[in-house]
Amino acid sequence: MAATASLQLQERVHLKNTLQRASDLITLFFLISLLCYRASSLQSYGFVWLVSFLCEFWFTFIWFIITSIKWSPVTHKTYPQNLLKKFDELPAVDVFVTTADPKLEPPIITVNTVLSLLAVEYPVEKLACYVSDDGASPATFYSLVQASNFAKLWVPFCKKYNVRVRAPSVYFSTESSSSSSPDFTKDWKHAKDEYEMLCQRIENACKDVPKTGEFTDFSDIERGNHPSIVKIVWENRGNQEDGFPHLIYVSREKRPEHPHHFKAGAMNVLARVSAVMTNAPFMLNVDCDMFANNPEVVLHGMCLLFGFPHEIHSGYVQAPQQFHGGLQDDPFGNQLVVLQRKVGYGIAGLQGPFYAGTGCFHRRKVIYGSPPELPHNSKHDVLSCKEPQQVFGDSREFLDSVAHIMSENIELRSANLLIDLSSKIEAAKQVASCTYEFNTDWGKEVGWVSGSVTEDVETGIRIQSMGWESKYLTLDPAPFLGNAPTGGPASLAQQKRWSTGLLEILVGPNSPLLATIHKSLTFRQFLVYINLNVWALRSLFELSYTLLAPYCCLTNSSFLPKVGAAAMVIPLGLLLSYNVGTLMEYLECGLSVRAWWNNQRMQRIYALTSWLFGFIGVMLKKMGLSETIFEVTRKDQSLDEGDVDMRRFTFDSSPVFVPGTAVVLVNVMALVVGLVRIMVNGGGDEGGDGPGFGEFVCCVWVVLSFWPFVRGFFGKGSYGIPWVTVFKAVALVLVFLLMFVR
Ligand SMILES: O=c1ccn([C@@H]2O[C@H](COP(=O)(O)OP(=O)(O)O[C@H]3O[C@H](CO)[C@@H](O)[C@H](O)[C@H]3O)[C@@H](O)[C@H]2O)c(=O)[nH]1
Numbered sequence: 184m185a186a187t188a189s190l191q192l193q194e195r196v197h198l199k200n201t202l203q204r205a206s207d208l209i210t211l212f213f214l215i216s217l218l219c220y221r222a223s224s225l226q227s228y229g230f231v232w233l234v235s236f237l238c239e240f241w242f243t244f245i246w247f248i249i250t251s252i253k254w255s256p257v258t259h260k261t262y263p264q265n266l267l268k269k270f271d272e273l274p275a276v277d278v279f280v281t282t283a284d285p286k287l288e289p290p291i292i293t294v295n296t297v298l299s300l301l302a303v304e305y306p307v308e309k310l311a312c313y314v315s316d317d318g319a320s321p322a323t324f325y326s327l328v329q330a331s332n333f334a335k336l337w338v339p340f341c342k343k344y345n346v347r348v349r350a351p352s353v354y355f356s357t358e359s360s361s362s363s364s365p366d367f368t369k370d371w372k373h374a375k376d377e378y379e380m381l382c383q384r385i386e387n388a389c390k391d392v393p394k395t396g397e398f399t400d401f402s403d404i405e406r407g408n409h410p411s412i413v414k415i416v417w418e419n420r421g422n423q424e425d426g427f428p429h430l431i432y433v434s435r436e437k438r439p440e441h442p443h444h445f446k447a448g449a450m451n452v453l454a455r456v457s458a459v460m461t462n463a464p465f466m467l468n469v470d471c472d473m474f475a476n477n478p479e480v481v482l483h484g485m486c487l488l489f490g491f492p493h494e495i496h497s498g499y500v501q502a503p504q505q506f507h508g509g510l511q512d513d514p515f516g517n518q519l520v521v522l523q524r525k526v527g528y529g530i531a532g533l534q535g536p537f538y539a540g541t542g543c544f545h546r547r548k549v550i551y552g553s554p555p556e557l558p559h560n561s562k563h564d565v566l567s568c569k570e571p572q573q574v575f576g577d578s579r580e581f582l583d584s585v586a587h588i589m590s591e592n593i594e595l596r597s598a599n600l601l602i603d604l605s606s607k608i609e610a611a612k613q614v615a616s617c618t619y620e621f622n623t624d625w626g627k628e629v630g631w632v633s634g635s636v637t638e639d640v641e642t643g644i645r646i647q648s649m650g651w652e653s654k655y656l657t658l659d660p661a662p663f664l665g666n667a668p669t670g671g672p673a674s675l676a677q678q679k680r681w682s683t684g685l686l687e688i689l690v691g692p693n694s695p696l697l698a699t700i701h702k703s704l705t706f707r708q709f710l711v712y713i714n715l716n717v718w719a720l721r722s723l724f725e726l727s728y729t730l731l732a733p734y735c736c737l738t739n740s741s742f743l744p745k746v747g748a749a750a751m752v753i754p755l756g757l758l759l760s761y762n763v764g765t766l767m768e769y770l771e772c773g774l775s776v777r778a779w780w781n782n783q784r785m786q787r788i789y790a791l792t793s794w795l796f797g798f799i800g801v802m803l804k805k806m807g808l809s810e811t812i813f814e815v816t817r818k819d820q821s822l823d824e825g826d827v828d829m830r831r832f833t834f835d836s837s838p839v840f841v842p843g844t845a846v847v848l849v850n851v852m853a854l855v856v857g858l859v860r861i862m863v864n865g866g867g868d869e870g871g872d873g874p875g876f877g878e879f880v881c882c883v884w885v886v887l888s889f890w891p892f893v894r895g896f897f898g899k900g901s902y903g904i905p906w907v908t909v910f911k912a913v914a915l916v917l918v919f920l921l922m923f924v925r
């Protein structure tokens with residue numbers, strides 16, 4: 184190995200963004216002007232002015248952070264062809280897939296992800312795929328067994344014909360066999376027929392689960408109360424020509440009296456189970472719906488792990504969360520395209536992307552808490568002051584595996600993965616037990632950090648605060664593609680979980696603030712995390728600001744300059760520069776004006792629904808009144824582009840819809856009252872202290888942003904806002920009127 188050290192594996196490319204900077208600065212200029220205007224006349228106005236000032240101060244603060252994050256975008260080009268020239272042998276990678284609920288996450292989705300991973304371009308004896316099933320579902324296990332049978336045909340087929348998308352459901356929905364060689368047509372047809380049969384069998388198994396043989400482990404168990412189940416679905420013994428990687432099913436022990444820490448808990452079990460079995464120095468983790476969309480993805484990942492003079496530069500390699508089958512114009516504002524392009528590349532130029540929970544390559548030793556080796560760092564700090572079993576738990580097999588991983592240069596030393604897996608099952612079950620982590624550092628200094636519902640970001644902070652940088656793996660075609668939620672309830676629930684978890688981090692032991700002061704998180708990376716961590720807090724300012732204009736209309740006052748006044752230039756300039764600036768970003772990324780608007784309005788909706796509940800949830804948790812839980816997002820199997828209904832906002836009776844409904848009611852009411860008053864008494868911009876053009880524009884803007892809710896008042900079934908929600912919203916509106924408008 185390391186024969187030709189000069190061969191480049193990656194290249195850092197700076198992206199030009201002069202226009203972007205100018206546009207962001209203009210908006211910042213208007214924001215600051217607005218603050219100065221408020222500050223200069225704070226005395227002469229009352230309460231409304233003060234609230235406006237505080238909100239605008241907050242918006243300026245956030246905009247300053249965003250401008251700073253986006254300032255110097257970079258991307259890294261990767262050269263996998265050099266990898267193969269540079270190293271005689273590639274390092275081993277353990278691949279982790281998590282699933283939690285066969286109803287919300289149909290097994291066929293997991294199967295497609297697993298098949299795409301088994302078929303990647305990488306030496307098969309260097310890969311092992313572990314599936315964690317928190318649902319302890321025999322249907323999921325059965326599906327994996329069936330999938331491994333299909334893989335015997337699918338993996339060679341993909342490699343023989345260099346198939347580009349190796350998730351069969353996606354491949355067969357887009358490719359056809361026409362105009363190809365007769366050989367290919369025959370093989371294609373065969374693979375397609377077999378895949379359809381696989382789907383059929385899996386569908387049947389989901390209805391009527393087998394209970395004999397291998398499946399007896401699943402009989403008479405509850406998903407929250409059962410022993411560890413570890414099963415080797417497929418063992419690659421290295422004796423077949425067209426082999427494919429090991430496939431192992433893991434369902435960790437669960438008992439009602441022990442907390443299981445949701446996904447963080449599942450990841451930690453995967454880390455340990457894989458350690459006692461194959462112990463690869465690298466791990467790749469994906470969610471069950473995130474298939475490998477680029478067959479060379481692991482090679483590209485290795486380029487970023489090995490492409491730098493010092494490993495400190497790539498503690499982990501994160502691919503962006505990209506989605507497939509997205510609805511046209513992004514009606515739920517969750518495809519994150521512009522965010523990844525503008526903010527993502529910006530972060531890539533700082534300490535590196537935050538860990539997003541899926542599509543990420545990790546170094547095992549980093550997950551185990553190893554700081555980067557620097558002259559002033561004593562090696563393996565964690566290990567130096569405590570006994571290994573206090574840190575890692577007391578499985579002998581596991582401790583041996585740790586010692587091996589922590590030893591010098593293991594990452595490139597060839598590991599023999601062709602071991603007898605079945606001899607490791609007992610050790611694996613032990614480390615998958617629900618008491619294994621007691622009195623150890625797991626979930627704290629070692630492994631995935633548990634305690635917040637965004638374990639991903641928190642784990643990333645922990646890693647970066649040791650000084651590690653991370654790298655952003657962007658490829659064309661995209662490295663991985665997942666499933667973005669659709670409909671109101673699922674989208675709002677996901678945003679609620681994110682905002683909850685992010686705020687939990689801010690006030691927890693891994694707060695980026697502490698990490699910057701006491702550890703090695705850089706200042707601008709701190710800004711990256713602050714921007715994320717305060718989502719829930721943003722809701723308070725957005726809510727206040729949303730209520731300002733209706734308040735003014737109802738109380739015959741104003742918070743914006745009048746049309747004739749010179750100061751009106753400021754809010755007008757801000758409105759223009761912000762909207763034109765953000766619209767340009769969407770157009771630049773090849774998206775439509777509609778997509779821009781949908782994202783704008785969904786941001787307002789998320790802020791006043793999900794993020795607000797995130798804030799309340801964290802407050803309740805801090806007061807000890809409730810716990811935050813990880814609600815799994817429903818994964819839709821097929822998104823039909825032409826289906827208008829999929830794009831429409833849906834509701835259920837969840838309280839999360841109440842504030843949005845109330846906001847619409849207040850704003851509509853304010854518009855009516857304000858207009859009637861002007862018609863009767865005159866006023867508006869010409870005279871008096873009453874609301875003018877500015878306030879009316881604000882009310883209309885809010886109503887347009889909440890258009891899905893406006894439609895919801897008239898919709899039927901899940902398209903309509905349930906009556907209970909409307910009643911609760913009316914009650915809130917009454918409270919608002921009684922408190923502020925007398
Ligand atoms: O108790 C649990 C709960 C969830 N999961 C798995 O976690 C993954 C993510 O769950 P999902 O419902 O899809 O959440 P998303 O909001 O789509 O996930 C994003 O946000 C999460 C943090 O909130 C990260 O963990 C994910 O990686 C990231 O993709 C899925 O594979 C689940 O099967 C478990 O294994 N055990």
Ligand SMILES: [Mn+2]
Binds near residue numbers: 470472665666816
């Ligand atoms: Mn997901």
